[in-house]
Amino acid sequence: MSNSVLKKKENYTPTTNACKLCTPLGASLVFKGISNAVPLLHGSQGCSTYIRRYVISHFKEPVDIASTNFSEETAIFGGGVNLNLALDNLRKQYNPEMIGIATTCLSETIGDDVAMFLKSYREQRIDQRLPEIIHVSTPSYRGTHMDGFHGAVQAVVEGLSNKDFDARSGHQLNIFPSMVSPADIRHLKDILKAFGISYAMLPDYSDRLDGALWSEYQTIQKGGTDISEIKNMKKARASVEFGKILEGGRSSGGKYLKDTFGVPCYSLGLPIGVRETDAFFKVLENLTGISTPDRFVSQRERLIDSFVDGHKYVSGIRAVVYGEEDLVVGMVSLLREIGIIPVLCASGGKSGLMEKTIETIVPEYQPLGISIRENVDFMDIEKQAADFSPDIFIGNSKGYTLSRRIGKPLVRIGFPVHDRIGGSRIRHLGYEGAQELFDRIVNTLIEKGQEKSEIGYTYI
Numbered sequence: 001m002s003n004s005v006l007k008k009k010e011n012y013t014p015t016t017n018a019c020k021l022c023t024p025l026g027a028s029l030v031f032k033g034i035s036n037a038v039p040l041l042h043g044s045q046g047c048s049t050y051i052r053r054y055v056i057s058h059f060k061e062p063v064d065i066a067s068t069n070f071s072e073e074t075a076i077f078g079g080g081v082n083l084n085l086a087l088d089n090l091r092k093q094y095n096p097e098m099i100g101i102a103t104t105c106l107s108e109t110i111g112d113d114v115a116m117f118l119k120s121y122r123e124q125r126i127d128q129r130l131p132e133i134i135h136v137s138t139p140s141y142r143g144t145h146m147d148g149f150h151g152a153v154q155a156v157v158e159g160l161s162n163k164d165f166d167a168r169s170g171h172q173l174n175i176f177p178s179m180v181s182p183a184d185i186r187h188l189k190d191i192l193k194a195f196g197i198s199y200a201m202l203p204d205y206s207d208r209l210d211g212a213l214w215s216e217y218q219t220i221q222k223g224g225t226d227i228s229e230i231k232n233m234k235k236a237r238a239s240v241e242f243g244k245i246l247e248g249g250r251s252s253g254g255k256y257l258k259d260t261f262g263v264p265c266y267s268l269g270l271p272i273g274v275r276e277t278d279a280f281f282k283v284l285e286n287l288t289g290i291s292t293p294d295r296f297v298s299q300r301e302r303l304i305d306s307f308v309d310g311h312k313y314v315s316g317i318r319a320v321v322y323g324e325e326d327l328v329v330g331m332v333s334l335l336r337e338i339g340i341i342p343v344l345c346a347s348g349g350k351s352g353l354m355e356k357t358i359e360t361i362v363p364e365y366q367p368l369g370i371s372i373r374e375n376v377d378f379m380d381i382e383k384q385a386a387d388f389s390p391d392i393f394i395g396n397s398k399g400y401t402l403s404r405r406i407g408k409p410l411v412r413i414g415f416p417v418h419d420r421i422g423g424s425r426i427r428h429l430g431y432e433g434a435q436e437l438f439d440r441i442v443n444t445l446i447e448k449g450q451e452k453s454e455i456g457y458t459y460i
């Protein structure tokens with residue numbers, strides 16, 4: 001063999017404790033946010049078990065995610081037979097209106113042609129009434145849970161908006177909230193209701209992943225976006241899509257509706273903090289022609305008043321912020337409003353856009369010594385964090401062990417929150433979300449100072 005074939009590879013450390021999650025997990029959340037829909041993972045059973053465990057532990061709700069259950073034989077001969085069987089079983093047991101299929105690493109690696117399998121499945125059952133079947137390709141070795149999430153939103157919009165308009169419903173605004181908490185989704189719905197605008201929100205898992213106590217097991221929880229509403233998205237007056245990285249980086253449901261049906265799309269940052277929330281309210285004012293209702297104006301005023309009250313506790317504080325890119329960008333916006341320096345902004349995502357996007361929010365990020373790192377794991381974050389002497393960590397539960405080793409407190413946001421209760425109820429969006437985040441950050445810092453105090457003061 002020639003030398004070029006036997007070239008020695010540099011030593012490298014593989015990912016250690018990834019700062020991202022599995023791609024089909026994001027897709028499964030989208031399918032859980034659609035009425036009478038069931039997620040089906042095409043691949044090994046372990047993938048679905050891992051995702052269910054992760055999602056249940058955060059949301060504290062039962063979460064069914066079906067699997068085509070690959071074996072050694074399937075990995076060699078392909079998963080077509082398993083897929084047919086799984087679809088038949090799901091139809092029999094759940095009678096769903098939609099089955100959302102996400103492909104796992106294994107089925108992607110062996111190159112299963114799911115589109116062809118589905119074509120033949122439909123042809124063989126031409127005389128049967130089938131649910132909508134939507135497939136999204138989600139190889140986890142190529143992306144993060146956010147890629148799976150946005151990919152699934154787009155696949156659902158593409159798959160359903162080409163169906164006939166459903167005259168029983170119709171709405172003015174499409175809203176794509178991104179992967180936010182059930183409390184955030186409810187808050188957004190409250191805002192839209194106050195503006196009197198009819199909308200379809202995709203996804204909406206605020207009931208299915210944060211519902212009431214059941215007396216009997218429900219195979220499919222109530223709630224979620226109506227399939228008829230998704231079919232009608234093409235006739236809406238406009239779409240609003242949250243995510244600055246999404247805006248610059250990839251195709252999306254909103255962009256598809258704009259390019260295919262001419263529905264104008266407003267791409268905004270996640271409305272975290274005053275500036276980004278103002279931008280969202282401005283769009284709603286323009287679309288509806290009415291001014292922001294008084295109660296939101298009051299929320300904004302109270303928020304700014306509290307910023308003044310708490311400024312002395314946060315000014316100049318150094319934070320490490322990590323998680324999905326758009327959440328990090330949104331948090332950076334809030335942190336700069338309140339005087340915190342996000343010295344290290346880190347994500348396992350690798351859009352190549354995080355630094356450029358943060359620069360638009362914090363043009364002076366270099367003189368402030370802010371480091372922006374994409375495509376990193378928690379080992380990278382820990383190594384770099386130690387050099388930055390942070391006062392606080394802000395991110396999901398996966399960073400707890402590192403914040404513990406460094407001896408600084410962690411404010412839990414985003415997903416997953418596995419070591420606390422109430423992950424579904426964390427609010428990030430709107431003036432009220434910013435208020436909650438601000439209070440939690442300030443109180444965490446005060447608590448840390450109080451713990452360290454020799455006199456144990458009771459008054460600040």
Ligand code: SF4
Pocket residue numbers: 022023024046047048050103104105106140141
């Ligand atoms: S094998 Fe791939 S799809 Fe399955 S759980 Fe792991 S990362 Fe996710």
